[in-house]
Amino acid sequence: MKVRRQSIIVETIQRQRVRSQEQLRRLLRAAGFDVTQATLSRDIRELGLVKGGADRAYQPPAPTAANGNAAALLNRAVAEYLTRVARVQQFVILRTGPGQAPLLGVALDGARLPELVGTIAGDDTILAVAPDVRRARALVKRLERLSRP
Amino acid sequence: MKVRRQSIIVETIQRQRVRSQEQLRRLLRAAGFDVTQATLSRDIRELGLVKGGADRAYQPPAPTAANGNAAALLNRAVAEYLTRVARVQQFVILRTGPGQAPLLGVALDGARLPELVGTIAGDDTILAVAPDVRRARALVKRLERLSRP
DNA sequence: ACAGGCCATGTATAAATATTCTCTTTTCGG
DNA sequence: CCGAAAAGAGAATATTTATACATGGCCTGT
Known part of the structure; x- marks a missing residue:
């Protein structure tokens, strides 16, 4: 299920530095979700995750970001x-x-x-x-x- | 000059949606700063800017950590x-x-x-x-x- | 049961971004 | 003032991410 996978994604990026979708893909595979990078790209957009900062890792959405919608x-x-x-x-x-x-x-x-x-x-x-x-x-x-x- | 350029970058991304470094490069050129994409990649890291969210645009930094007693x-x-x-x-x-x-x-x-x-x-x-x-x-x-x- | 829509996803590839290597300029400690 | 070292930046390239297109699985209404 997409929702389930996405919630694991959020947990994962909070637990450790994730700096690429490939890395995330491997982590998810270890957790039993085998998907392609393309799917992760879509998931990341839907979750509103953000990448960057000093360590160029993925982060939860900035509090100010989504206020309009x-x-x-x-x-x-x-x-x-x-x-x-x-x-x-x-x-x-x-x-x-x-x-x-x-x-x-x-x-x-x-x-x-x-x-x-x-x-x-x-x-x-x-x-x-x-x-x-x-x-x-x-x-x-x-x-x-x-x-x- | 780097400092000045970087402050323009921050202003720029706050004023409008910037979705790629190339786009940012064009905007900066119009403002009198002619640099390559590689330089912007470095600037963005130094500024701690973050990219993503629903519209996949650049955003101002999210804060980071510290320690003591x-x-x-x-x-x-x-x-x-x-x-x-x-x-x-x-x-x-x-x-x-x-x-x-x-x-x-x-x-x-x-x-x-x-x-x-x-x-x-x-x-x-x-x-x-x-x-x-x-x-x-x-x-x-x-x-x-x-x-x- | 079937046709027509959605979704969710994969594949292949385009687009965007980071990095390595190199050169030039600036700064600093004598 | 000199030379070494650091900082800044470009060109080329490697890596990463987004997307155009295709497919199969479910619903839903007939």
Whole structure:
């Protein structure tokens, strides 16, 4: 599955310096994903990864980069990954498929929602923190609207 | 002359989408700097510019790492990584650039602050737990002082 | 069951980027 | 002021990345 592979890609580049798509390809092969460089080029674009900096390695997207279309990104991420939502006080728990939480988390953070203070993403669960109960409720509503348009 | 050219490069990529070094070369030539692609490749590395994201254009740098001892380390970690702080009851949410949260988290833990019970660091977010609201407020104040000396 | 669309991906190749090697210029320690 | 060493940059080339095109697998509506 593409999504699964992409989430491994994100983890991989955070764990070590990856300086070329060939290198990434070898790492993924070791993890059981055998794809070509062309596919990785596409994955990297879809993930919004960025390459450069002092060590010319791949990095997660810069926080400022995606702001224009951040809303659209969130929209797609929610539609694609979100499976369940629950609220506990001013916290909102979001569930996704395995390995998808970081992707949704990035999209949530990028959108800079006023009812969202921050998120912590595990493998398939995200803890989202709202400023207060009222805005936590608002966040749940927004997510539900996004996931069933 | 290199310095001047590099500062023009930064301005240029902030003003418009630049998707290749050749394109950048033409833009610089129009501004009176005639250099080869090889030179731009070096400039881009020295500036720490990054290429990618949805539009595969060049972008300004993402910050990097440092080290030292406990309090000084926290000081520098906060100055370098912390981008936003918010308090919710006795919790404090700290935001950093992507992948930087663990670094700041380690620095926070190492500093053994009296107003800090513990932290959980995700990718770019830290949940810091204070003993009570009063000390959470104090923690926010301390962080704000550290980040803007 | 079948035709028509999508996707996801591979293959081959074009385009972009990094690097090696070389030369020139600048800087610095006597 | 001299010579060595470092810095800056171009030309050629190696490496890396993006893309045009092709294929096969699924859906969906008929």
